[in-house]
Amino acid sequence: MKKILYRKFLYDCSIFFLISLISASIIIWVFQAVNYLDLIIEDGRNYWVYLNYSILNFPKIASKILPFAFFFSFSYVIAKYELNNELLIYWNFGINKINVINFFFIFSLILLIIQIFITSFVVPKSQSLARLIIRSSDYNFSSNFIKVKRFNAALNDVTIYTDSKNLDGSYNNIYIKRNTKNLINKKQNNFQVIFAKKGFLQTDNNMPILILFDGKSTNVVNDKVTNFNFSKSQFDLSSFSTNTILVTKTQELSTKELIICIMGFQKKGSLFYEKTKTIRNCELKNLDNIYTELYKRLGVPFYIPILMLISLLLIVHSKERKNFTKQRAKIFIYGLAVIIFSESTLRFVSDTFQDNIFLIIFPISLMAFLYSYFLIKFKFKNR
Secondary structure (H helix, E strand, O other), rough: HHHHHHHHEEEEHHHHHHHHHHHHHHHHHHHHHHHHHHHHHHHOOOOOOOOOOOHHHHHHHHHHHHHHHHHHHHHHHHHHHHHHHHHHHHHHHOOOHHHHHHHHHOOOOOHHHHHHHHHHHHHHHHHHHHHHHHOOOOOOOOOOOEEEEEEOOOOOOEEEEEEEEEOOOOOOEEEEEEEEOOOHHHOOOOOEEEEEEEEEEEEEEOOEEEEEEEEEEEEEEEEEEHHHHHEEEEEEEEOOOEEEEEEEEHHOOOOOHHHHHHHHHOOOOOOHHHHHOOOOOHHHHHHHHHHOOOOOOOOOHHHHHHHHHHHHHHHHOOOOOHHHHHHHHHHHHHHHHHHHHHHHHHHHHOOOOOOOOOOHHHHHHHHHHHHHHHHHHHHHHHH
């Protein structure tokens, strides 16, 4: 009978937790997906790229929502059980409160392992695949590439503007600014400004070319200005790359690569140090970001058992007490404070392991303190 009661309690909490997690993640994902529309509108990529890129970002959103959804769900269900006198059934069947706490604490440790797996393997892999999709996708120079009365800077070093668009697909009053590098003086900017009364976009052997008519080109090279007029000219767009960030970010590196990078700089001259040369972004100046990313994956999930123990504080207080509502509010505030604190600790991550020891020990110490409180409150008291 006791096993049935435990399963019922865990089932209600887990179902509400999964519904809360999936619902909140989908809502945030939809808002994020709207921002990803720039991949279609600005960069001109196809809808499959947009869809796959958006879906691959869902694990990251879910992993960020999980701690709050976990605390909110379990604290809500436990409070509901207390208000509906359902917890009395457990106590009447002789179930000790410390046994309930141990049962849910073990469940939180299992969820801790699952969260570490998600943040350490699933999320980095999905982020890496999302970047790979963008990197390998083709830039679509469609008819809506040039926006009317808007400065389009989707290409590196190129800005395009047009006053209006005709029914035949041609454009009126086109302005193009192209930045060019100065090999002699890198601080000095060279640029080209092109104006054309009319133009249209065509594709020649999959090469996008902007055909311009009746215009003028102004070139500034090493502070020397040259002008020339043209009746017809071509501006090749295929030689320019997009402004989309295509380089590998630290958050896209695998956990194994992050650990090798840290160990390599800890022991220079070792085998790990030689492997760091093959890992992107594994640089001494980026070491603080690597520690932050590793702490985010392996350290922050340790606050999940703490959130479970805080929600279990509702068992301590009976609804018969006058201040039960106030205690519920305090417990909810404690949980929110822990969630906010766990995220804010990312700012205190340093680039040395010794300086980060406190951030590693603190959640374990807080977990031990809360569990000791329950032991003193129930187990020793019963003895």
